[in-house]
Amino acid sequence: MDKIKVNKKKKNLTPEELNELTKEDLVERIIKLEAYNKQLKHIIEKKVNSKDPENENEERKRKFDFSKSHKRHVLLKFCYLGWNYSGYVVQDDTIETIEYYLFKALKKVCLIDSRETSNYNRCGRTDKGVSAFDQVVSLDLRSKFEFKDQLTEEAINGEINYCSLLNKVLPKEIRAISWMPLISSTYSARFDCTDRTYRYFFPRGDMDINLIEEACKNLLGSHDFRNLCKMDVGNGVVNYIRRIDVATIKEGPKHETPDYDMFYLEIKGSAFLWHMIRCIVSVLFLIGEKKESPDVIKELLDIENNEKKPQYSLASEIPLNLFFCNFREESLTEDDIPRNIDMANKWVFGEENLRDIITDLQEHWCDASVKSAMVFEMLRVLNNEYSTRYPEMPKIVKQMKSLNRDCNRRDYIKLSDRQKCSTLEERIDHYTKKRKLIKED
Numbered sequence: 001m002d003k004i005k006v007n008k009k010k011k012n013l014t015p016e017e018l019n020e021l022t023k024e025d026l027v028e029r030i031i032k033l034e035a036y037n038k039q040l041k042h043i044i045e046k047k048v049n050s051k052d053p054e055n056e057n058e059e060r061k062r063k064f065d066f067s068k069s070h071k072r073h074v075l076l077k078f079c080y081l082g083w084n085y086s087g088y089v090v091q092d093d094t095i096e097t098i099e100y101y102l103f104k105a106l107k108k109v110c111l112i113d114s115r116e117t118s119n120y121n122r123c124g125r126t127d128k129g130v131s132a133f134d135q136v137v138s139l140d141l142r143s144k145f146e147f148k149d150q151l152t153e154e155a156i157n158g159e160i161n162y163c164s165l166l167n168k169v170l171p172k173e174i175r176a177i178s179w180m181p182l183i184s185s186t187y188s189a190r191f192d193c194t195d196r197t198y199r200y201f202f203p204r205g206d207m208d209i210n211l212i213e214e215a216c217k218n219l220l221g222s223h224d225f226r227n228l229c230k231m232d233v234g235n236g237v238v239n240y241i242r243r244i245d246v247a248t249i250k251e252g253p254k255h256e257t258p259d260y261d262m263f264y265l266e267i268k269g270s271a272f273l274w275h276m277i278r279c280i281v282s283v284l285f286l287i288g289e290k291k292e293s294p295d296v297i298k299e300l301l302d303i304e305n306n307e308k309k310p311q312y313s314l315a316s317e318i319p320l321n322l323f324f325c326n327f328r329e330e331s332l333t334e335d336d337i338p339r340n341i342d343m344a345n346k347w348v349f350g351e352e353n354l355r356d357i358i359t360d361l362q363e364h365w366c367d368a369s370v371k372s373a374m375v376f377e378m379l380r381v382l383n384n385e386y387s388t389r390y391p392e393m394p395k396i397v398k399q400m401k402s403l404n405r406d407c408n409r410r411d412y413i414k415l416s417d418r419q420k421c422s423t424l425e426e427r428i429d430h431y432t433k434k435r436k437l438i439k440e441d
Contacts, residue, residue, distance in 0.1 A: 129317035207288030308420035
């Protein structure tokens with residue numbers, strides 16, 4: 001395959017370039033421009049109409065002089081319930097992202113001057129509605145201590161209470177858990193992360209868990225996952241080979257009614273593609289409902305014989321959680337830096353902050369569990385009524401319907417018989433013609 005790169009030419013085309021576009025390209029460009037203008041109008045109206053006294057007070061405050069403070073490079077670990085957010089990464093058309101509120105908090109408590117000067121990297125990006133228990137970023141934070149003293153026990157124990165300070169101004173769904181002192185300013189939460197583990201939670205419903213476990217074994221190892229992800233060719237992603245080290249089903253909380261027992265898929269790898277896990281889960285659910293064989297995973301990974309992805313529904317984003325991230329040991333190669341090796345590469349927790357986070361999560365758990373219990377009692381009464389009045393009818397087991405639209409469909413069509421998406425090569429040609437990609441010999 002030719003080397004592919006994203007065309008980073010300017011967005012504003014010359015009249016000559018516009019004349020070369022087809023009618024379809026011009027129509028598409030107009031639609032995108034109108035949508036972008038609508039987004040900008042919405043943002044402007046929101047800013048004009050919102051008179052936030054907090055922001056007005058901040059503007060009146062004297063700007064913090066960062067030139068007089070020290071900085072230290074750290075890993076910062078935090079968790080969030082992403083169900084009501086538009087994803088992790090900051091976006092142009094909404095402020096409801098985790099990253100937006102993280103940087104708003106960092107600036108409000110004067111831990112950074114700006115994102116641009118913070119030496120920031122994130123471990124992973126989660127989509128709309130996805131949560132994380134172990135999201136990690138690397139960045140430079142304001143410090144009480146000079147660089148040469150920052151890795152001493154005194155400097156670590158006596159440092160600014162980063163997590164408690166942030167949690168006072170972050171939304172309740174976002175909590176800073178701990179931080180780690182780093183030696184090198186080039187250590188990156190993104191590039192020095194060795195593996196990421198996701199969990200996807202689901203009820204048993206009418207699924208055969210043993211079949212799902214059998215199918216998971218076919219995911220292990222390095223494969224081309226283009227048929228088990230959403231191909232992001234427009235942004236230059238043309239390599240879809242990834243390695244999965246762990247793919248297993250584990251038991252979650254038990255229920256008085258086995259249909260409502262909870263399980264979760266635990267999947268671990270060095271890196272993942274766009275919607276890769278939700279695509280995998282979608283197919284695993286079809287296998288669990290005996291609509292597909294566990295071998296369908298092998299077939300979808302066999303690119304030579306199945307170069308086109310069949311069209312199927314994407315599993316819900318709500319149960320997905322970035323649960324663990326592991327990092328390589330920091331290289332201790334810098335000279336002339338006094339350090340306490342025992343204190344390096346260790347997460348720093350605060351007892352009071354940890355207690356507060358547990359309390360916050362207990363509140364979230366209580367709220368969700370009370371709602372769950374209330375709904376289940378309604379179900380229990382209605383199920384008894386149904387079985388009494390219609391004893392000849394089969395039991396209703398439709399718990400999975402909300403997680404995957406393909407589940408419980410009467411008109412189910414096998415994946416091998418469905419309409420297929422474009423091949424990778426066809427997509428590359430499409431974006432090359434649209435001048436979004438450039439082929440290099």
